[in-house]
Amino acid sequence: MLMKKRVCITGATGTMGMATLREFLDRTDRFDIVILARPGKKNERKLAPFLARKGFEVVWGDLTNLDDVKRAVKGADFVLHIGGMVSPAADYFPEKTLKVNVLAAENVARAVLEGDNADNCGVVYIGSVAQSGDRRPPLHWGRTGDPLAASEGDAYALSKIRAELAIVDSGLKKWACLRQTGILYPGLLFKGSDPITFHVPLRGVLEWATDEDSGRLMANICEESTPAEFWNGFYNIGSGKSYRLTNYEFEKLLLKALGCPPPHKSFRAEWFATQNFHGQWWQDSDRLEELVPFRSGESCDDYFRRLARMVPWYFKLAPLAPAPLVRMGMKWVAGRNALGPLHWRKHNNQHRIHIHFGSLQEWDAIPSWADQLPELEQYPANEPRDRRNPPSEPVLDHGFDESKPRNELNITDMQAKAAHEGGKCLSTEMTPGNLADKLRWQCSCGHEFNASPLAVLFGGHWCPTCLTARILTK
The missing domain is CATH 3.40.50.720 (NAD(P)-binding Rossmann-like Domain)
Structure with missing residues (x-):
């Protein structure tokens, strides 16, 4: 036993x-x-x-x-x-x-x-x-x-x-x-x-x-x-x-499970950010x-149908609420505090507007539901829900020979990966196949850092200094 x-x-x-x-x-x-x-x-x-x-x-x-x-x-x-x-x-x-x-x-x-x-x-x-x-x-x-x-x-x-x-x-x-x-x-x-x-x-x-x-x-x-x-x-x-859903499809499924009106009746299209998620x-x-x-x-x-059967009894009253009332409530949500898009607009938070919409002009140019719905219902145009199979070829190149057995990867592969990222592998030697021990790397900005080949080649990790500077901009 x-x-x-x-x-x-x-x-x-x-x-x-x-x-x-x-x-x-x-x-x-x-x-x-x-x-x-x-x-x-x-x-x-x-x-x-x-x-x-x-x-x-x-x-x-x-x-x-x-x-x-x-x-x-x-x-x-x-x-x-x-x-x-x-x-x-x-x-x-x-x-x-x-x-x-x-x-x-x-x-x-x-x-x-x-x-x-x-x-x-x-x-x-x-x-x-x-x-x-x-x-x-x-x-x-x-x-x-x-x-x-x-x-x-x-x-x-x-x-x-x-x-x-x-x-x-x-x-x-x-x-x-x-x-x-x-x-x-x-x-x-x-x-x-x-x-x-x-x-x-x-x-x-x-x-x-x-x-x-x-x-x-x-x-x-x-x-x-x-x-x-x-x-x-x-x-x-x-x-x-x-x-595998688009975010619009998810909103449709969730609102239906709640007994609420569809997205174009519950929200305004311009309340949703267009980037940086x-x-x-x-x-x-x-x-x-x-x-x-x-x-x-x-x-x-089937999962969403099961979810709809699990909602508390008071959700069953949702269909009785007129769509304008639901939209009014969601408008309040979109501006209720400093993380809401309508709050950014009201208080002219240019930083948030820039990273989530591009600019105020781009925000104002967001099409109405009437102009967006035909596209959203068929989006992405060549990948309907019943044909969302992973592409056979990688979308992004990882910068090294991925067909090579892991136990054969060596310093030449590390140098190729670093060059692909615009940097260098400063370490000059490694035991082939030893992917756990840290090597010394340099990014295109000149920052030096230590990381294992496992982290860099297979985890997608790179310069921590550049990453932090790009993410924490304000």
């Missing part, structure tokens, strides 16, 4: 973390679960139903406290680092987000490395689609290894990039970085009252993942069936082909499904 594995989960009171916890609680014959959770009435209420479960333990503490993290990861065979600050809190507290998310990852890596199972403990870090920034058509298909180019002002994305690098280049022997996309879950129905709703361009795209699929993925990674080749790699999480369709998300099968097979349309 196999011994039970010990799994430590951070962020278990959040959306993805709770789905992960619920999945593991059905597998307590094979796993003992310990979670690190911040003390407080809200978390205590969330976790109360599970406290009496056999094989479940809570360590009350904080991810930014190394001693707390060490207590949680002690003896763990796996650490699933899902926790941290996320949107919308991350949008309101950018400096805190940078501090918390990066320090948390550093503490997780250090706690495992200083523990008694450092060589065998598998650490899974959950990153974000936000790391690769604004990828609207024609560059809307992406894969791991694409340049990390987070949107201007997105401190959350910067925190996830730095935190990911802290895991990859920490010296951990067994890790995996999974970049999470937008999560579909019942609570999404209640998120429409925040003005960041309007940061999302209607012509943007996203490949969504359900919370159930995400939780199942985390649990399945810890099963004996996970192949060794999964480890020390980067992956994109997505629920598959039918979950994030999102893409994954060119490589099927690879994760091949290695660690986790998708339920439920279509996106």
